[in-house]
Amino acid sequence: MVLIEKDIDWRLRVFDSMSFPTLILRPDKTIIAANEIFLKQINAKLPGVVGRTCKEIFRRHFSYLYFPCSEKECPLTKTISLKTAQSVLMKIKDPDGSERWEDRVFSPILGDDGEVKYVIESFRDVTRIKTLEKMYSGVWELIDKVVQSSVQAIIAADRSGTIILMNHAAEELFEYSAENTTKLNIEDFYPQGVAREIMKKLRDENLGGRGKLPLTNVHIVTKSGVEVPVEMTAAIIYEDKKEAATAAIFNDLREKQAVEKKLMETQSQLIQSEKMASLGRLAAGVAHEINNPLTSILLYGNLMQEKLEKDHPLRKHLDYVLEDAGRCKEIVKNLLAYSRQTNPSKKVFQLNTLVEESLRLIHDQKLFMNVTVVKELSERPIFINADMNQLCQIVINLIINALDAMEGTGTLTFRVYQDEAREKAFLEVVDTGSGIPEEHISKVFDPFFTTKELGKGTGLGLSMAYGIMEENQGRISVKTTGPEGTSIMLELPSAQMPKDVLFLSIG
16 A cells, blocks of 8 residues: 555654654664654664664663673564564663663564564663562562461462462461462361351351451361361452452461360369368368267167167167167268378379279179179389378279169279379279269269268268378369260379389299
């Protein structure tokens, strides 16, 4: 198509009015045109530029610059060979020491044959853009450091629920690697249905406001399938009032809950100790007050029994009186034992020996007729420093209780073991009875609490055991209970092996 001169003038005016320096070059790199802004930048006239190569112009006017002019690196050469636009970003240091960034863009003009006929080279100052990029890059770097160094687990997901961010704390909590987040969905981190429920709450303006979730306790699921209690807060990220992403922060509650549980147990033990101490003082007072008149009843009752003939009609009634007075005497004896203030007579002995000695002291072996006794004793000697007679009294009481719970049939297991790290020794007495009802567990160590029929128990056995264990710096507790049976655990401090103990190996 033939261009009239008017059209050529119009194109030249457009070329000259461009806001950034521009050259038009032939494929042989000679300049055929330069706009006014370029000529002003190098302080030259058009005749001094046209016909020269770009390399000559840059060496003459920008000798302080490095520009890739080898055929391999030259963007102009690539533009001609690939027939597509090329660009190169340069950091320029001017003679005055100031720095600026320049983006040089090479655009091909194709002829009718499809080959590159001319190349337009534009010089664009992008210093302001690069400065802003650097500034925002620093901000994002800082934000990333804050997120990654946070002790709280932080995750973010896009609209589809795909994880797009996970900090180091989140990797540890969820047991996933941030490198594989593209395959993870937010629903993988919660039990079934919980993620949807959280999104429902996030969209509820009546909770924390639109797109905000106040501190909430939930369970998350780790890669290994473990459910972990956490407290979390979350938010929806909006773009143009549309949901673009979600972010959430998590705090692992396992350690906090463990501390709270330990604190509650400690408080419960303290309350129990105070209660037992108060009841002990009350029991001592009651026992002393009853003991004197009871002694008189037994004394004069026995005198009357000696005076009455065996076939006297009142003899039978007197026997009942003395029998019940004898029971009262035993109760008073137990009360005084329960409220004892004396120090136990301690010695060092093996925990295995406590089991053997307690079983030996039960004279009525008929109690074990239909009961299988299993002794899981320690192969290594475990020593404790305690009053053996007192502990035997506890173990015998536990055996009797276990036999009653099993109604004479079942398996009675004695388990002895040690926690060397904590320097604790343990004895468990395990039965296969029907277990302790949940509502009774907190009362089993209370004085006078019993589930036995009237006349078959005083309810002082386990409360005495509680007091004896405390005197020996130990603890008694219900380890487990249920329809399959009950395990009562005795916990005592470990002791060093006595120097005068000699072990002989035979073989």
